[in-house]
Amino acid sequence: MAERGTRSDRPARERVLEAALDLFAEHGVSGTSLQMIADRMGVTKAAVYHQFHTKEDIVFAVVGPALDRLVEIADAIGGEPDQERRFTATLAGIIDLIITHRRLAAIVQFDPMVARLVRGHPAHASFERIRALFTGPDPDGSALVAAAMVSGGLIVAGVDPALARLSDDELRKHLFDTAARLLRPLPGVPPATA
Amino acid sequence: MAERGTRSDRPARERVLEAALDLFAEHGVSGTSLQMIADRMGVTKAAVYHQFHTKEDIVFAVVGPALDRLVEIADAIGGEPDQERRFTATLAGIIDLIITHRRLAAIVQFDPMVARLVRGHPAHASFERIRALFTGPDPDGSALVAAAMVSGGLIVAGVDPALARLSDDELRKHLFDTAARLLRPLPGVPPATA
DNA sequence: GTCTATAGGGAGATAGAC
DNA sequence: GTCTATCTCCCTATAGAC
Numbered sequence: 367m368a369e370r371g372t373r374s375d376r377p378a379r380e381r382v383l384e385a386a387l388d389l390f391a392e393h394g395v396s397g398t399s400l401q402m403i404a405d406r407m408g409v410t411k412a413a414v415y416h417q418f419h420t421k422e423d424i425v426f427a428v429v430g431p432a433l434d435r436l437v438e439i440a441d442a443i444g445g446e447p448d449q450e451r452r453f454t455a456t457l458a459g460i461i462d463l464i465i466t467h468r469r470l471a472a473i474v475q476f477d478p479m480v481a482r483l484v485r486g487h488p489a490h491a492s493f494e495r496i497r498a499l500f501t502g503p504d505p506d507g508s509a510l511v512a513a514a515m516v517s518g519g520l521i522v523a524g525v526d527p528a529l530a531r532l533s534d535d536e537l538r539k540h541l542f543d544t545a546a547r548l549l550r551p552l553p554g555v556p557p558a559t560a
Numbered sequence: 561m562a563e564r565g566t567r568s569d570r571p572a573r574e575r576v577l578e579a580a581l582d583l584f585a586e587h588g589v590s591g592t593s594l595q596m597i598a599d600r601m602g603v604t605k606a607a608v609y610h611q612f613h614t615k616e617d618i619v620f621a622v623v624g625p626a627l628d629r630l631v632e633i634a635d636a637i638g639g640e641p642d643q644e645r646r647f648t649a650t651l652a653g654i655i656d657l658i659i660t661h662r663r664l665a666a667i668v669q670f671d672p673m674v675a676r677l678v679r680g681h682p683a684h685a686s687f688e689r690i691r692a693l694f695t696g697p698d699p700d701g702s703a704l705v706a707a708a709m710v711s712g713g714l715i716v717a718g719v720d721p722a723l724a725r726l727s728d729d730e731l732r733k734h735l736f737d738t739a740a741r742l743l744r745p746l747p748g749v750p751p752a753t754a
Numbered sequence: 755g756t757c758t759a760t761a762g763g764g765a766g767a768t769a770g771a772c
Numbered sequence: 773g774t775c776t777a778t779c780t781c782c783c784t785a786t787a788g789a790c
Binding site: 394476510523528532540548 | 587588672691704705707709710717720722723734742
């Protein structure tokens with residue numbers, strides 16, 4: 367079922383998405399034209415339009431899978447009764463998501479065009495649920511600021527060229543420890559193992 | 561000297577910059593046209609062109625002052641011999657800069673168009689010097705990640721709508737404490753007073 | 755300082771041949 | 773799946789009147 371004589375529309379679609387992701391990361395969505403995407407693929411605009419009928423469709427196809435994964439992570443919160451494991455699993459989940467998609471995470475969080483599209487997606491609510499988990503109930507100013515710094519800091523750390531020399535596993539470990547240290551200023555709760 | 565019969569070219573220029581900042585923050589630089597700026601001001605495109613001859617000029621005028629201030633902060637590092645005061649003054653300086661310019665800070669850090677323009681500006685080197693101060697000499701992975709999270713986290717916290725209800729002073733205090741906590745994992749150095 | 759008018763080009767998008 | 777050709781609209785930018 368995976369290989370067929372006619373590979374149908376798979377390669378072309380994916381080549382569009384790869385080119386689009388590269389260009390979105392470098393120029394932003396508004397700064398990327400369909401002509402630029404076509405040029406990078408070595409085809410014409412019309413060929414791109416054969417795969418995606420609007421630019422918005424391309425944006426959704428690029429960011430959609432990561433948003434769906436974010437929803438899954440948030441939905442898993444309700445299924446875990448133990449507080450500590452719930453916190454740990456969720457934090458590990460979003461760090462994994464960020465590391466897997468690196469450039470994409472920054473686009474979703476910071477590109478104004480994408481942000482507007484995401485506002486209508488279930489992932490938006492999921493993001494709020496995750497943030498609420500991190501701030502805890504009835505958060506004070508300090509907890510709000512810590513959660514905000516983590517949410518932005520994780521994304522930035524995923525893209526930062528200064529961290530390019532770190533392996534995925536190293537980065538994952540440091541991000542987890544650093545985020546946990548910020549989110550659990552509770553005395554008696556030691557930061558996750560270093 | 562403050563009020564003259566002819567107010568020269570002050571108001572019109574500043575109205576352009578205000579409108580541009582609003583729109584850059586909402587749509588990104590590439591997503592903002594001169595027509596949008598003119599519409600927001602209630603004038604025509606040509607009136608905008610009378611103040612700034614290119615769109616790039618507007619971008620520079622919007623971000624320039626904040627970049628200049630960043631350079632000043634970095635330059636002050638060399639003039640302070642005491643290590644602790646150097647760290648404290650620099651961190652307080654950039655937090656002040658971020659709070660003063662809130663939306664602008666996010667544009668400078670995350671808009672790809674602005675990022676490309678900033679690459680040729682002295683502020684780029686200043687940013688690296690400040691980061692080096694925060695990581696310390698010969699940083700390990702943990703220190704690099706902490707510095708990256710702070711640099712991104714401070715910016716995000718400055719814009720985050722979830723923090724809108726905090727006063728500037730509250731936000732300043734929490735940002736300082738949280739950033740200091742991340743950047744000084746040294747035992748024996750207590751976080752700045754809460 | 756602001757306007758009208760316009761040049762010149764690139765944007766997103768469509769039609770239809772191969 | 774990809775092409776050529778084309779449409780329409782909006783973009784940046786300029787010229788010149790008021």
